[in-house]
Amino acid sequence: MLIYDTIKKYSETFNNKTLHPLINLVDLDKAAPLIRTKFRLNFYAVIIKESHCGDLRYGNQYYDYAEGTVVFFGPGQIITNEPEGELHQPYGTALIFHPDLIKGMSLGKQIHEYSFFSYQSNEALHLSEKEKEVVTTCFGNIATEIEQNIDRHSKKLIVANLELLLKYCSRFYDRQFITREHVNHGIIEQFEQKLNEYLLGEKLKTNGVPTVAYFADELHLSPNYFGDLIKKETGKTALEYIQLHLIDLAKERIFDTAKSLSEISYELGFKYPQHFTRFFKQKVGVSPNEYRGMN
Structure with a gap:
């Protein structure tokens, strides 16, 4: 099993620069083809997957949104990338952040409220086109802050934008519960x-x-x-x-x-x-x- 214990290790696996030791936006498309295997993350991940959603199922039903899928992983989760041993080309964008980034801040105390970090992959969040624009904008704002020279405002602004993203994801999950009634x-x-x-x-x-x-x-x-x-x-x-x-x-x-x-x-x-x-x-x-x- 592959263990990603640092932001740097995950970023370099997908041929991305590590712009911040505790948070990064990783373009998965930059990676060379990788072998599917089990892996574990020691940090949080919010990943937008670009795929046709008819290939994914919710129970016995196909997902009904085709614009994009967001999956969430929490620290310590073991993920199986199937079929194991097969070569594949990753695609999408991953926002990864270490628990140390939010320690001592309000988000650190409230992160357990975002229960979707413990959902299974077949309970992923499916975005409409407008929702995807909101998530992409949040990703962009976080990327802008990460790329800035670090100053006394950096951490607060990064975490504030991260918290805003998670609040939007909570709203979109509420919508998904309704539309999948x-x-x-x-x-x-x-x-x-x-x-x-x-x-x-x-x-x-x-x-x-x-x-x-x-x-x-x-x-x-x-x-x-x-x-x-x-x-x-x-x-x-x-x-x-x-x-x-x-x-x-x-x-x-x-x-x-x-x-x-x-x-x-x-x-x-x-x-x-x-x-x-x-x-x-x-x-x-x-x-x-x-x-x-x-x-």
Whole structure:
């Protein structure tokens, strides 16, 4: 596996000069043909790929925008460039920046809010022509600052333009969630079905309380993308959504006075009855025992 641990190493791989040790705009077209292989980045990357988007799929659907695709990578992610071992010519533009660039700044504290850095490549951002112009302009502004002689304003201006770019990408992802509503609706339906199967089948008792990661994996989505999608479509986080259904099931089971609350807690996937009691009281406002007495 190829490891890009510095901005310089990545830039030189694609025959680009390193204009700043912590951030660079890399023209991938300048590279000689490279062998496809696994690689890891130790920094952030925002890459505009110039390709016909009909060749890419979102689940079982083709992407419906053909103007351009943006993919995001966070530090430590392992990316597989398939088919491995094949020679290919890279193309596009990569904005790469090291976590050290934003340390101690507001963006450094908020970077985790840009969850698309953990999306999978098939959850890429597809840009309309106007959106692509905005992203390209942001790239250009950052490049201008990188090429300037460094002064006391350089870092603040570079990071400010970087933050503006990420804010625009958040807006464009919001748009994509809306324009792909028919696809998203299908995912919500599948989630509902898989959640009900889990809660009403044997998995709840054998595997315990379901997690967001479990359903994301079942739907072939990254946990962050899945969580953002559920939030956009339902107004609740994926965890809140799961817990809401679990509480509804718990209320129904509590009415069965033939079973003790301990038995019910085990059936609902809790290892210890006190964990179930604490969870139920937190969500409902009264303990399971009190709830049974009230009803």
